[in-house]
Amino acid sequence: xxxISFNVNGIRASAKKxxxxxxxxxxxxxxxxxxxxxxxxxxxxxxxxxxxxxxAFSAEKKGYSGTxxxxxxxPLSYQYGIGVPEHDNQGRAITCEFEDFYLLNVYVPNSxxxxxxxxxxxxxxxxxxxxxxxxxxxxxxxxxxxxxxxHTPMDIKNAAANYNKTSGYTQDxxxxxxxxxxSGLVDTFRALHPDEVKYSWWxxxxxxxxxxxxxxxxxxxxxxxxxxKVKASxxxxxxxxxxxxxxxxxxx
Numbered sequence: 001x002x003x004i005s006f007n008v009n010g011i012r013a014s015a016k017k018x019x020x021x022x023x024x025x026x027x028x029x030x031x032x033x034x035x036x037x038x039x040x041x042x043x044x045x046x047x048x049x050x051x052x053x054x055x056a057f058s059a060e061k062k063g064y065s066g067t068x069x070x071x072x073x074x075p076l077s078y079q080y081g082i083g084v085p086e087h088d089n090q091g092r093a094i095t096c097e098f099e100d101f102y103l104l105n106v107y108v109p110n111s112x113x114x115x116x117x118x119x120x121x122x123x124x125x126x127x128x129x130x131x132x133x134x135x136x137x138x139x140x141x142x143x144x145x146x147x148x149x150x151h152t153p154m155d156i157k158n159a160a161a162n163y164n165k166t167s168g169y170t171q172d173x174x175x176x177x178x179x180x181x182x183s184g185l186v187d188t189f190r191a192l193h194p195d196e197v198k199y200s201w202w203x204x205x206x207x208x209x210x211x212x213x214x215x216x217x218x219x220x221x222x223x224x225x226x227x228x229k230v231k232a233s234x235x236x237x238x239x240x241x242x243x244x245x246x247x248x249x250x251x252x
Contacts, residue, residue, distance in 0.1 A: 001029045001030070001252075002030075003029065003103065003251065004026055004030070004031040005031070005032045005144035005145055005146075005246065006244065006247075007033070007034040007107070007145075007201075007217075007242060007243075008242050009037075009243050010038075010242075011033060011042075011043055011046050011066075012037070012042060012046055013037075015046045017241040018240065019046075019241045020050070022240075024050070026236070026239070028248065029072050030069065032067070032069050032103065032144050034106070036066035036067060036068050036091075037063045037065070038058060039058045040057070043056035043068050047070060051072065052071055053072075053073075054069075055068060055075075056094075057081070057094050060090070064091075065090045066107070067106065067145075068105075069096050073098070075098055078094065079094070082127060082131040087124055087127055090109070092107045092109070093105070093107075093128070095135070100139065100140070100226075101139055101222075101223070101226060102142070103141075104142065104144070105145050107146050108121075108145065108146060109124050109148065110167055113167070115167060115170065118167075118172060121173065122176065125179065125180075126179075129179055136223055140222065140225055141185075142221075142251075145219070146201075146218050146244065147177065147217060148168050148173070149174060149176065150162075150168055151174060151177045151190075151216075154216075155216035156216070157215070168215060181221075184223060186221060186222055186223075187221055189216075189234075191227065191233070192230070192233045193233070199212065199215055200216050200217055200244055201215045201216075201218065201243060209243075216235070217244070218235075218245075218246075220233060226251070229252055230249050230252075233248070233250075
């Protein structure tokens with residue numbers, strides 16, 4: 001089973017930059033999208049005719065946030081949000097249940113300019129981890145998405161210059177990721193590629209992507225018991241259409 005996660009930075013805009021062709025080429029069984037910036041109807045309009053079941057969760061604020069999951073196989077069940085109203089009005093999380101696991105697709109809040117939303121981000125991390133542990137009581141979890149954190153210096157080009165100054169690389173955000181990993185989740189890419197430096201996001205400024213001045217912000221974390229079934233974990237740098245690129249895993 002091939003699973004992909006892709007922050008499209010506006011699904012309608014990405015569709016004009018080759019998204020549909022990329023979806024067909026990647027030929028994934030399931031894809032989770034983040035930052036769709038679209039209503040459910042708009043997402044369905046973009047993705048109609050590709051042969052996938054479509055689930056889309058939009059924010060109350062138009063053109064903001066939003067997540068979607070498309071799957072070749074109809075899930076056993078699905079849920080929008082994590083059951084916490086203060087978080088669920090932003091369209092940031094969708095869960096689809098499959099036979100062997102839950103797939104949780106999330107667009108984690110950015111801490112914002114001058115870290116103004118960092119306190120909110122910390123409450124989000126705590127609430128989401130509680131939600132994951134609840135799911136794990138029933139079956140393993142595959143948690144994917146734009147997690148808006150570079151976990152280690154290996155995951156960001158200019159670590160020292162950004163540490164505790166830039167959203168996505170503060171100690172509080174790093175600690176949040178540590179909490180997920182210490183709770184029994186595994187970072188699939190780092191587990192299978194312990195020494196590889198590869199990024200999934202680049203600023204639109206200063207030719208950052210061409211110069212590979214990037215961050216690894218997009219992840220697949222899995223419940224520890226599921227890790228032996230993860231046959232591959234990859235980052236598709238060659239796929240364009242957003243300031244992020246897709247990441248993925250294959251489960252055998």
